[in-house]
Amino acid sequence: MFDSAELGHSVTQARYDAALPKLRSRLLQAHFQLRTQKFPVIVIVSGADGAGKGDLVHRLNEWLDPRGVSTHAFWATSDEERERPSYWRFWRALPPRGRIGILFGSWYSEPIIRRVFHEMKSGRFDRSLDRIVAFENMLAADGAVIVKLWLHLPKAAQKARLKKLERDGRIAPDDWKHFKLYDRFTKVSARALRHTGSPAAPWHVIEATDRRYRELAAGRILLDTLTARLKSAARPAAPAAAAPAAPRRAAARPAKDSVLAKVDLTRKLTPAEYARALERAQTRLAKLAWAAHEKGRSMVLVFEGWDAAGKGSAIRRVTQAMDPRLYQVVGIAAPTDEERAQHYLWRFWRHLPRAGQNTLFDRSWYGRVLVERVEGFARPDQWGRAYGEIVDFEEQLADHGIIVGKFWLHISPQEQLRRFKERQTVDYKQYKITEEDWRNRAKWPDYLNAVEDMVAKCSTEFAPWTLVAGNDKRFARVQILETIVQRLEDSL
DSSP states (O other), X not given: XXXXXXXXXXXXXXXXXXXXXXXXXXXXXXXXXXXXXXXXXXXXXXXXXXXXXXXXXXXXXXXXXXXXXXXXXXXXXXXXXXXXOTTHHHHHHOOOTTOEEEEESOTTHHHHHHHHTTSSOHHHHHHHHHHHHHHHHHHHXXXXXXXXXXXEOOHHHHHHHHHHHHHTTOOOTTHHHHHXXXXXXXXXXXXXXXXXXXXXXXXXXEEOSSHHHHHHHHHHHHHHHHHXXXXXXHSOOXXXXXXXXXXXXXXXXXXXXXXXXXXXXXXXXXXXXXHHHHHHHHHHHHHHHXXXXXXXXXXXXXXXXXXXXXXXXHHXXXXXXXXXXGEEEEEOOSOOHHHHTSOTTHHHHTTOOOTTOEEEEESOGGGGGTHHHHXXXXXXXXXXXXXXXXXXXXXXXXXXXXXXXXXXXXXXXXXXXXXXXXXXHSGGGGGGOOHHHHHHHHTHHHHHHHHHHHHHHHOOSSSOEEEEEOSSHHHHHHHHHHHHHHHHHHHO
């Protein structure tokens, strides 16, 4: 695969000096245009040790507008990073729309190195590459431009380069260790590039023996990719042949086809039964939360449900049982400007707990397939692909050892109406009822269909949905607590 990068390409100083001013000018122009666009640019700089990756990163930063570019170098993982799923560190480094992010080292480094040193078997290596492809395709589908640069050195050239770096005091601790495995690194890297090159995120292999050739080649690849995307973004959409008909209100699914219809909303607890069950479950949860902390096990709990279904009061009964040092509650509302500039999952990745800690989400990433779907905030292609993206996200949490609990608090339309009216008449509850709640209620069939799809497509063995019978708040709270206790006991 690397034969085309061992042809002895080089550029004279005169040719380099003649080509550079025009290249820099055009790169800056494209970079300035990017500021007004709704897509980010991700530049991955990877390749052989001693191939000049760091020098190229410096050069790109020199050529681009520093106000619109960020650089992240990934090397050894910190304690904070090790306590979260491996992609957490990469999500934090993703550039917002309208900016360029340069990643020196990336999600490729660990799988390749571990495979070279036989710390990862072939099948697991391929699964790691599959996850990379899915991750990059997800970013590209959201609009990201991904430029992947692989700097290659022939073996003799790498040896000479490492000797020079050693004389200059710039050699990295593992460079010579890796050089002894040059042939294996080349083989494993070639496999990784073949597996992960795609139309959405192709690899560009650059012969890196000559510095001037390497820099001009990388700059031109970035310029060509960015220019093509800017032209595509500026191209007007083809006019529609005719205005589409107004969508009709969806009909609720027949009861026999509905998982929600199977939730027994008649279940309830007397005040005495509730008091006993609540104390028992909260006491057990308090002990288990500390046991999980000692073992470094985390929980991510998701609370979704109909308006007025009792999410807030259920969350309070859970947190009452836990030491405040062990949890955080994240309330999700409309995204901020900062959050809208990123992929919709970005704001959830940033709240993932450290080892032994717990995060409770009052509404969550399921907004993409619920409110954003029903209200038209997301296009059908966006919310349609979100099911797979969400399942992959939750699988990464579970693979890391995080316990994922998801609760849909279900109530009947009649019970919701009763609670709405109660909120209107009780002074200290009036803030809870808004015009938006009434608008959402009018779209009950649309939301019902969205919930059915969500449960069918996103309830998995590692992150199952629990459908909570919520007409009786006492029963709902106990059901949630007992489910959490059971998940913790099974996991510990």
